[in-house]
Each structure stands twice: as structure tokens, then as C-alpha cells.
Amino acid sequence: MSEDATRFEWARPRTGDRDRVDRAPGRDPTRRTARDDRPPAGKLASGEPRTADGRPRVRTATVDAATANSPSESDGSADPRVQFAYRGGGRFESRPVVCEGTVYLGCANGGTHAVDGDHGTERWSASARDRSTGPAVAGDVVCTATEQGTVAARDAATGRRRWEFEAAGRVQTAPTVADGSVLVATTDGHVTALHARDGSRLGTFRNAARAVCSLAVAGERVVLASLDGGAYAHDRTDGREHWRFDPSVAVRDAPAVADGTAYLTTVDDGRACAISAVTGRLQWRADVSESAWAAPTVADGSAFVATTDGTVRALDAEDGARRWRARVGGRLWASPTVAGESVLVGDDAGTVTALDRDDGTTLWRYRTGAPVVAPVTVAEGTAYVADRSGTLTALSLP
Template sequence: MRDESVTRSPSAEIGRAGDSPRVRFRVRVASRVETPPVVRDGTAYLGCANGSIHALDAADGRRRWSTRTEGRTTAPTPAAAGDVVYAGTDAGRILAVDAETGESRWEFSATASVQAAPRVDDGTVFVAAADGRVTALHAADGSRLRTFRNASTALCSLAVDDERLLVASLDGGAFAHDRTDGRERWRFDPAAAVRSAPAIADDAAYVGTVDGGRVCAISANTGRERWRADLGASAWAAPAVGEGTVFVASTDGSVWALDAADGTTDWRTDLNGGVWASPTTTGKALLVADDAGRVSALDRTDGTVLWQYRATAPIVGPVTVAEGAAFVADCGGTVTALSLPEGCRSLPEGCRER
């Protein structure tokens, strides 16, 4: 597809010419998309509501392969080596497919619906099911290594680091487990619905709550609360954390920058659309997608709107930044890659791609 100018919102204050992105490609996949594209080694992988998984060329959007399974799929998870892609479905299936061809490598039947994207680390695939069971599978063949039960059910998000498995529950709470034996290390706010696993930065974990509309900083080792900030609306997604700042968005369209040390507000910007996904930090900008179908680039230092792009339908998943572009999937089934201006291409120190 030809390169074309970004559609600008007439209500937005747009930056100087040359500071806005351009459309690299725009492709329809003919199914509702609620999860973010995942980009690895020149390929963008996409899970869809109709059970399909697509692999697109990250440079031009050309479809490399598609496969379909039973149930709504999670965001695909490529292995670090890049040769296998894993996904879960709300029919309780875990799929491992060849990253080059889409052909099945193995399947595993979980004990309940899987809403959280599987996580892959050190040859192990971790799976969280809605009934509260967390299972570790051998990445090569899908054989079960171990299973443990979380204290709450309705598990909807899973993260892993060198020491912990972190899970979120809409029935209530965020939890940390030892990744080797499943022993619970801590639980936080089990009375509040939590949609996204905590974001870890240094020795702190940052949690947003659906109930009560709060973001909290807790010890990553003990789960003890350090501070909390009231947002006035639900924080459906995990914060993005980097360079001493916690960026969090809420369903009323507010985007906040909070001091990571004490939770005081550095700035707040109000967008005219609810935000259901984590902000994405890249270079000087914070990219935020909303259910009005916009991607807004905010200046990380003061929240000023740098530019906006309007998609074809609401966006409920985060923006993925990779290979010099922002990849956006909307609920109408359109995937767009925006070639980013120079100042938005690199992640600042301490920030992680989401």
C-alpha cells in the first residue's frame, strides 16, 4: 500500500510538520480485534475474536499465513527464539503454531476458559485459566510440568519475571507466586477487581484497580502498599513505568503521570474517549489508544498532545511499538502500522515495550 498522510482530529492541537507519523499500511482482517498486535522479527501476529490468528509482514501488511481455532483468541505470544507462537482461547485451548507457516506444533486443553495471553520464559509456557488454575507447560511439546491454584478465580492477565508469576483477577486482587513451585508470595487488595497483572519496575509493583479507580505502588517482594492515587474512574489496564514516572489511563479518558516515589501528580490530560489499555512509552512520547478510535501521542514531560491518528473503529488494546512503527488493531478488524517520527522511535531507559 502507498504511504499516506495520517488523518488528523480537528479538535487536537497537532505539532509541527514532520512530527506526525505516516501510514505504512492499513489491512483488514475481517474480525473484531481486542488484543494488541505482537511484532517479532519482521512479522506482526494478531489474535482475533473469531478464533483466527494472522501473521502479517510488518513492513507492508502482506498476509503470510492465517489459521483458525475454536473460541476467541488471546494476544499471540512468540517464543524468544522466534520459531513458535503461542495463544490461548476462551474455549480453554492452548495452541503452539509454527511462526513461519502457522502449522500446529501442539495443543493443550486447559481446565477452563483462557482470557490471559500465555507467557513464555526459559523453555516454559505459563497459562492462567479462568477457574484459578495456573499451569506450566514444556514449550517444546506442551507436556504439563506443574499446576497450582490461585486464591481467586476469573484470572484475566498473567506476567512473569525472573522470580515471580503475577496474575490479576476480576474476582478480586493481584497475586504473586513463586514461578518454580507456585507458592503464593503475596496478594494485594483481594476485594477489588483487577484487570491487568502488575507492572514491575525495580523493587516496586504498580497495580490499577477496576473497583475504586485507583493506582497503587506496592513492594514487589512483599505486596505491602507504599502509596495509592485515586483516579476517579476505573484503571482497566496496567500502568507503564519508566524514568521515575508512572503513566496510567482510566476509562473516563484521563491520562495521568505520577511520581513513582510517592504518587503525586506530575500532569493529567483528558482525552475524549475511554481508555481500556495500557499506555505505550516510546521516545519522547506516550501513545494512548481510546474507544473513540483515536491514537494520541502525548509529550511525556507535560502531557501535551503532539499528534492524533483516527482509526476506523474503537480501540481497546494497547499500541505496539516495534521496528520504527506503531501497530494498532481496532474493533472493526483493521490493523494499521504508523511509521513514527524520529523522536518517537526509541524506548527511554527503564521503559519496556508493551
């Protein structure tokens, strides 16, 4: 066992907070709210162009000038070039993970795929009996989890199974890797740390929320989000809770932490919030939409926020003041990706849009064959776009 892995000496689940999930006063649990909405299933239209083998044909979108963000659309001289399109045979709903020239994808229909990042050839694929989360790479293993709670680690090069672990509950979010350990959250609020080498259990703690749907590691803390309500921070060493933020509203994505501040969005009331990553105290709050499902992306003093009304906003990371606002064609379910001077977003209308980071004008748009509900991943000048038809498209950025 590595020295880093032994840091996870977590306490047993505490019973005092076992059922503590504060609710907003007077909320009617039968009333439909923004949290009841979900990303679309995204079936291809019958007229969608396909290749000879049945794949959706990749193409550049025709953009209605009335909805364009920039004064004029791209003339094509600075558009991305399609490097390859890989068809995985299922639905891709999670972010592609790129490591040492290989792209790893989790399939919502079950299974994991490893694809050459330059040419799009399949290196290996592995099936699963149930819906799979997105992957997490820990050294030479790739870890995924199924909705029923099976955590599996496979050899990153060959796909051979290394180990399995049966979690005590359902899993709906990708594992997170930190210091030789794999962290897994179940929907009943438990977070378990496993040794990446052999899957042995290092410890567990219990979060107050009943619906943990996202987690991340920020320094010495584990931050979590819950559709049951709120965002939370726990100590990485012993699992004790450091703070909880606004447990009366749903939070879909774990906060993004930068320079001692945690940035998050709320599903129910569509706000972007900045809180102290140390104390959980609110620093600023900005109304951005009726609903926001994805965490902000923070870069160079700006917090970029994507919302389900199809809008991207750039906010000042210090005080939340709006710098610019841009509208794209479809609804946005995933965090923006900052790549150089561009901000990339994929929408559920099947369009990837590149916005100028300084003023939000449209640089280019690319049309896929199906809804995009996962963040775009950029590595070595290539943008990897996973869509719900099961296609991974690699775009060489201009």
C-alpha cells in the same frame, strides 16, 4: 526438556485457599459497579469512509480545539505516516506482538494472523473454533488460547500446528512465555506451565481467586490479577503464594514490575497503587479516576496511567505525586506505550494520541476506523495499532 523448563516443579493445588476470596464488607453483588463495564463493541458508523474493498479508510482526525491538550494542534509536519493497513477479517482486541519482522495478532472472532511488519502482507493465518486470546511468541512457535481452553502452538514461520493442550477451564488472557515454558491461566484460578517445545505439562498451581484474567512473569515470580478481587504473586519454582493485595477490589491487569515495585490499578475505585514486589506491602496509592482497567506503564521514574474517563496521568513512580494530566477523546482500556519522548494511547473513539512524555501536551493524533482497546506496539520506529474493525495499521513515527 531444557534445564530452564525443569524449574517448574510446582506443587499440586492447595485446598486450604481454594475458596478464599475476600469481599469488601457490605458489598451488594447485584449492584452494578465499574467492573461490570466493558470495552465497546465498536461497530463502524454507517457514514465511516471505506475503501473500494470495504475496509475502513485510514485518515487523520479532525480535532475539536476545545478538547485539545496542547495550546495548538499539530501542523502536520510531525504527524505519523501510514505505512500500511492490513485487514484481518475479525476483531482485534489484544496487543500486536512483533518478533523478527513479523506482527502476530489474535482475533476475537477466532484465529491468529502473521503479517509482514514492513509491508503488511499476510504471511499466514489460522482459524480457530472459538474466541482467541492474544499471541505469545516462544522461540520459533506462536502460542494462543481459545476461550474454551484450547492452547495451541504454531510454527512462527509457517503457521503449521505444532501441538495442542486442553486446559481444565476457560481462558481469557493471553499465554505468557518464560524460560522455554508457556504459562496459561484459566478463569477458575489454575495456572499451568507447558513446555514450549511439545506442550507437555510441567506443573500447575491454584490461585485463591476464581477469575484470573491476567498474568505476567517478573523475575522469580508469577504475578496475577483477578476481577474477582486482588493481585497475587506466586513462586515460579513451586507455585506457593508469596502475597496477595487487596482482594476486596477488582484488578484487571497484572501488575507491572519495575525496580522491585509492582504497579497496578483497581477497577472498582479507580486507584493506582505501588506495592513491594517482594512482600506485597503498599508503598503508595493515588486516586486517578472512577475506574481504571489497565496496568500502569513505568519508564524513567514515571508511572503512566490510562483510565476509562479518557485521561492519561503521569505519576512519580516513587511517591505517586502527579506530574501531569492529559485528556483524550475517548475512554481508555489499555496501558499507555512509551516510545522515545512520546506516550501513545488508543481510545474507544478510534483515535491514537501521542502525548509529550515530559508535560502531556498533544504531539499528534491519528484517527482509525474503529475503537482501539489494545495497547499500541512500537518496534523499529513503527507503531502498530490494532482496532476492533479487524484492521492493523502501521504508522511510521515522526
